[in-house]
Amino acid sequence: xxxxxxxxxxxxxxxxxxxxxxxxxxxxxxxxxxxxxxxxxxxxxxxxxxxxxxxxxxxxxxxxxxxxxxxxxxxxxxxxxxxxxxxxxxxxxxxxxxxxxxxxxxxxxxxxxxxxxxxxxxxxxxxxxxxxxxxxxxxxxxxxxxxxxxxxxxxxxxxxxxxxxxxxxxxxxxxxxxxxxxxxxxxxxxxxxxxxxxxxxxxxxxxxxxxxxxxxxxxxxxxxxxxxxxxxxxxxxxxxxxxxxxxxxxxxxxxxxxxxxxxxxxxxxxxxxxxxxxxxx
Amino acid sequence: xxxxxxxxxxxxxxxxxxxxxxxxxxxxxxxxxxxxxxxxxxxxxxxxxxxxxxxxxxxxxxxxxxxxxxxxxxxxxxxxxxxxxxxxxxxxxxxxxxxxxxxxxxxxxxxxxxxxxxxxxxxxxxxxxxxxxxxxxxxxxxxxxxxxxxxxxxxxxxxxxxxxxxxxxxxxxxxxxxxxxxxxxxxxxxxxxxxxxxxxxxxxxxxxxxxxxxxxxxxxxxxxxxxxxxxxxxxxxxxxxxxxxxxxxxxxxxxxxxxxxxxxxxxxxxxxxxxxxxxxx
Numbered sequence: 001x002x003x004x005x006x007x008x009x010x011x012x013x014x015x016x017x018x019x020x021x022x023x024x025x026x027x028x029x030x031x032x033x034x035x036x037x038x039x040x041x042x043x044x045x046x047x048x049x050x051x052x053x054x055x056x057x058x059x060x061x062x063x064x065x066x067x068x069x070x071x072x073x074x075x076x077x078x079x080x081x082x083x084x085x086x087x088x089x090x091x092x093x094x095x096x097x098x099x100x101x102x103x104x105x106x107x108x109x110x111x112x113x114x115x116x117x118x119x120x121x122x123x124x125x126x127x128x129x130x131x132x133x134x135x136x137x138x139x140x141x142x143x144x145x146x147x148x149x150x151x152x153x154x155x156x157x158x159x160x161x162x163x164x165x166x167x168x169x170x171x172x173x174x175x176x177x178x179x180x181x182x183x184x185x186x187x188x189x190x191x192x193x194x195x196x197x198x199x200x201x202x203x204x205x206x207x208x209x210x211x212x213x214x215x216x217x218x219x220x221x222x223x224x225x226x227x228x229x230x231x232x233x234x235x236x237x238x239x240x241x242x243x244x245x246x247x248x249x250x251x252x253x254x255x256x257x258x259x260x261x262x263x264x265x266x267x268x269x270x271x272x273x274x275x276x277x278x279x280x281x
Numbered sequence: 282x283x284x285x286x287x288x289x290x291x292x293x294x295x296x297x298x299x300x301x302x303x304x305x306x307x308x309x310x311x312x313x314x315x316x317x318x319x320x321x322x323x324x325x326x327x328x329x330x331x332x333x334x335x336x337x338x339x340x341x342x343x344x345x346x347x348x349x350x351x352x353x354x355x356x357x358x359x360x361x362x363x364x365x366x367x368x369x370x371x372x373x374x375x376x377x378x379x380x381x382x383x384x385x386x387x388x389x390x391x392x393x394x395x396x397x398x399x400x401x402x403x404x405x406x407x408x409x410x411x412x413x414x415x416x417x418x419x420x421x422x423x424x425x426x427x428x429x430x431x432x433x434x435x436x437x438x439x440x441x442x443x444x445x446x447x448x449x450x451x452x453x454x455x456x457x458x459x460x461x462x463x464x465x466x467x468x469x470x471x472x473x474x475x476x477x478x479x480x481x482x483x484x485x486x487x488x489x490x491x492x493x494x495x496x497x498x499x500x501x502x503x504x505x506x507x508x509x510x511x512x513x514x515x516x517x518x519x520x521x522x523x524x525x526x527x528x529x530x531x532x533x534x535x536x537x538x539x540x541x542x543x544x545x546x547x548x549x550x551x552x553x554x555x556x557x558x559x560x561x562x
Contacts, residue, residue, distance in 0.1 A: 122491065122492065123493055123494075124493065142491060142492060144490075144491065170490045172491070174486075179491075181485075181486075182485070182486040183491060185481075185483075185488075186492045186493070186495075187491075187493060187495060187496070189478070189481075190478070190499045191495065192532065192535050192536075193474060193532065194495075194499065194554070195550060195551060196532040196534075196535055196554075197471070197528055198554040198557045198558045199531045199550065199553055200466075200470075200524070200528040200530070200531040201466065201557060202466075204462075207466075207561060208451070208560075208561050208562045209423055209451045209453045210403065210423060210425065210460075210467045210468075211403065211467045211468075211561065212403040212404055212422065212467070213404075214467075214468060214471045214472065214475075214501075214502045215467045215468070215561075216561070217498040217502075218471045218474065218475065218499050218502075219558050219561070220495075220498060221495045221499075222554040223554070223555045223558045223559060224551050224554065226547070226551035226552055226555070227548070229551060230548050230551070233539055234539070234542060241536060241539060243481070244536050245536075246481045246483065247477055247478055247481040248529060250477035250478075250480045250481040251473065251474065251477040251525060251529065253477075254476065254477055254525075255525050255526075258515070258518045258521060258522060259522060261515060261518070263511045266511045266514060267507040267508070267511050269476060270476060270505050270507035270510060270511070272480055273475070273477075273480050273503040273505065274503065274504045274505055276482060276503070277479045277500050277501070277504045278504060280488060280489050280492065280496075280500070
């Protein structure tokens, strides 16, 4: 595939808009597809895409690469509806935060003339909508590709190149199972914690007057899109449930040391966390 | 007390250094006191204080207001050692993150010619030392004063004025018991969570490759000064223990909804956290 390509982005929200903005500076023609007319109007007026439409059928035949920036269930629905409309050998990359269910489901299309590349841009904001899309969101962020036996090396490499062009720093290939396991820890557990922390506030005080940066930082993601995250949590409940249990074990260990006045144990726990967190780049 | 005052800062670390930098732009003479000669040299060379010494006795008699920026135990030790050396009617403000033990302990000095004003600047960084002191740390941060029956209104007002001059935004007066209760939630629980989250990483993956901002934000405070925080945690273990239990109850509620595939309950939990977090300014 040459330098010039027609790239489609389906779902022009925060992530889709950021895909478009990040790719516009390269010699691609960027097509925006959304169900909302006003989103397409916004994308065109703000020069975020070259072409925009609410009618996928009218453009899918032109597109070499399609990034689906949709909720998990909508990703499946979109493919179910439009699978006959893609260009031959089109590469379709999703952006779903859990992978196993999607990979399993799309196996049924293994003989179709398209190729699915499963990807997870680990980036976001506590805002939704194209208005908040911003190239900075992807800058130096992590990107994960979960290859399957049906993938061609060139297709994986092409998506990796595009991810790098969009500003992602680490692009890692890992199986869908491994992806869902580690994401249950790094992303889903953190959200479950932030939500539970905020909800455990008993409301006896005006909390805003007694917080520092730590509370703000830990709870920012408690403002969450409940529809998207219910899908993500439930699709990964086995791994997430285990991660919650492992976390609670560590918190109980801390609480036990506290209750026992065991200052040596508390110090050990903190020295360990300081060292482990220091390894994170 | 007039506009001009001699203000002493004992313990020229991150917080002490920030006190000094924040007060230097006002017409006060700022004295820095530390046990390390090199810290005083640094403070003088970088024009952070007007005068510096490692010999408290040589300057305490001159000081109208003294900010103690020491660990909890060192705060007590300093007062034990130097209580006879203060100027008559000097105001001594601590910066200890839990208050009940300190307030109880210092009651013994109620007939001395000094006045203790108990304060908690809710601000910090995951770094220690004067090199990291920075006026920005206090800008728009919260400051809490826990008055006792021995306080004069003028002394409390003076400390409040100084806190405002240093850049703090909300300055709240609350009892020592209430302070320790809410701080167990906003500060201590958040640190216990961050520590436990990092320590629950099973090390099976290169975590750095799979994190987004949420993991980084939630775990930054897992890099922690274990000596200081062991003191803080243990001095507030009753309240902290209850806050950990209340948090775990909410996390268990989340886990139960997850295990039961209860998407309506999960959504309710998230709508609640989104609304509650939205109220935080």
